[in-house]
Amino acid sequence: MISPLAQEIIDAHGGLERWRQFDTAAADLVQGGVLWPLKGQAGVLDRTRVTVSLHEEQASHAPFGSGSRRSRFTPAEVRLEDTDGQILERLEQPRASFQGHQLDTPWTELQLAYFAGCAMWTYLNMPFLLAAPDVVSEELAPWEDAGESWRRLRVTLPPAIVSHSPVQTLYVAADGLLRRHDYDVEIAGNTPGAHYIEDYIEVSGIRIPTRRRIFPRQPDGVALKEPLVVSIDLSNIELR
Template identity: 70%
Template sequence: MTRLKDLAIEAHGGLERWQQFGQVSVDLVQGGVLWPLKGQPQTLERTTVTVGLKKQWASHAPFGADNRRSRFEPGRVALEAEDGTMLEELLDPRASFAGHTLQTPWTELQLAYFAGCAMWTYLNMPFLLAWPGTETEELEPWPTDDGDWRRLAVRFPAEIATHSTVQTLYFDVEGLLKRHDYDVEIAGNTPGAHIIEDYAEVSGIKFPTKRRIYARQPDGSFGTDPLVVSIDLSNIRLG
């Protein structure tokens, strides 16, 4: 049986093809109960995100009003004017979430950190399985109405800023990513089940264009109400 890590990377376009690119930009329409819960109902409702593929960085533009943009890196997050002038910055941003629960409001800089961290992870998956220091282990299959999904436990190295150190990926028989589980450490370790659908091929790479995130129960099940986050992606550009 093909190693699941290798099957997944090949199913999404292959590592050799992926490594020809340095960044990806995607137009986003986002919804769900998370954003108003965090006091940021419209800041990133419609925006474009660009993420790095060889280093960890991300930028959302516009970021709220006045054509601002964000700049996320693991150790720093900033808001910039349209001409690149820095307006605000936060160093060691993850430390600012100490003591947070799901209900704790976010500042704009904290929102920029969460959104940058999240979208960098999502858009680089499953190629992050080949990232230096990332460890994987295949788990027992997960039964679904469409047949069993193979599962992979992923442990990320400390230098990667992501939702949680250990996450679980679910793949269909072709090796396409269908579900992504994690605990959002910066929101009180809130457990999420992230459902992934509607793939499109861009420059030889397959990207899902529909993402829906729900609250995950201890047994791995989830309900669809409330819808925690919705992300619809379009106009995907690799460069």
């Protein structure tokens, strides 16, 4: 059963009934931040287009780096393909490949494809992911941030959904829209992140943020102002 706050959030973003009319979400991305060079993957996904499924955990980035490659992410496998769909590289059970990784451990291109696919699938499906089977949510005490008081929702994802971490926290403004999204990046040594969400637009009746900025999160929950770990700007968003 969806918690009352989860239902408020879903309704504020356009409602579950409308969301379920679509099969995919896609957007052009401009990305930056210190994470990509730290992982040895500077420039690969600076400018790309992502497409995610709204019914299964699948995502694709195209182009993926130089040339005409594209990525294909699922929890069970990640691969790089050419424009004809021919597999260039593949990695099965990709999450296991991050065993022992820390924040500064370099990634292969397939590991980058896994992280980027997993992350963008989560972002573009949230908050409607709150209504998925076996997702549990619980309201926490309010939080003061940026001069505002935000309600908070603790979210626990089932094993069937892979994401940054199984337990995450959403911060919600008075209008019901998300303002911040916290998680620990398990595949990078459980690095804690505070992900700020801004500049909403309406796309086919759904409210979608176009600006995302991710910073380190301290043990007390307060976000550091630097370094900027990841920046994501979205445009040309489509729901189909």
